[in-house]
Amino acid sequence: MRVRNRFAYVLAGLTILVLGCASPGAPGQSSSGSSGQPQPSSPKRLVAAVASTPYALNASLGAYLGSAPGMEAIGALVNSGFVIVDNEGNLQPLLAEEVPTVENGGWKLLPNGKMDIKWVIRDGAKWHDGTPVTSEDIAFTYQLAIDRDLAIFVQSQYRIIESLETPDSRTIIAHWARPFLYANLAFGYGNDNSNLPLPRHLLETAYKAGDSEAFLNLPYWTSAFVGTGPFRLKQWEEGTGVTVTANDAFVRGRPKIDEIEV
DSSP, X not given: OHHHHHHGGGHHHHHHHHHHBOOSXXXXXXXXXTTOOEEEXXXXXXXXXXXXXXXXXXXXXXXXXXXXXTHHHHHHHHOOOSEEEOTTSOEEESSBSSOOOTTTTSEEEOTTSXXXXXXXXXXXXXXXXXXXXXXXXXXXXXXXXXXXTSXXXXXXXXXXXXXXXXEETTEEXXXXXXXXXXXXXXXXSOSSSOSOOOOHHHHHHHHHTTOHHHHHTOGGGTXXXXXXXXXXXXXXXXXTEEEEEEOTTOTTOOBSOOEEEO
């Protein structure tokens, strides 16, 4: 199944994400000594390497610029989608409250051969700059995914979506023209880790300017990147590497690792 095949593709990044995330708590503390009082500990820092030069922190743009082994793993640190694949190949909710299924009513097969998929964004989900993740961000991401003039973001499966409804700031209902087996991967870890949510408040103005080259060369994709993942960008060193730090406000809890240098 495609979900299982893809899991190896982002194994390095997802392993760190799954093992590193914990419930929110006071960072940098551990219990020791007979008094039971918390004692300060050194920051937990990890240094890793990939066999490529980082191009961008978005999978779509990275693929456009060229193959870069390891970039998917780095992307999984700073980006989050609606769902994540666990170590058994099963979908688990990440930015979304739950994975849509027929059983929970989030996936509706209609008598006319069409279907609806409903997503609800987790309460408290935020971009790294503190701005809430909203349904308007998803609508903006969808617009890029069907824009033929910006081909690197285009995903053919999104053209099966007849319309996208955003009844409130956290709810998205996608109306699909026909059944699609992987519809519950939309805006999550899909076929190639692309079309993860993009921040409308940071990118819409440049997008509407209509200059594709300028849009693709925005500092946002590299040194000014803002995502939703468990780690946030600390430093982008062109041609050298990337350093990320724990995102205290990550919706699933602060990672146990404080800093990762790749």
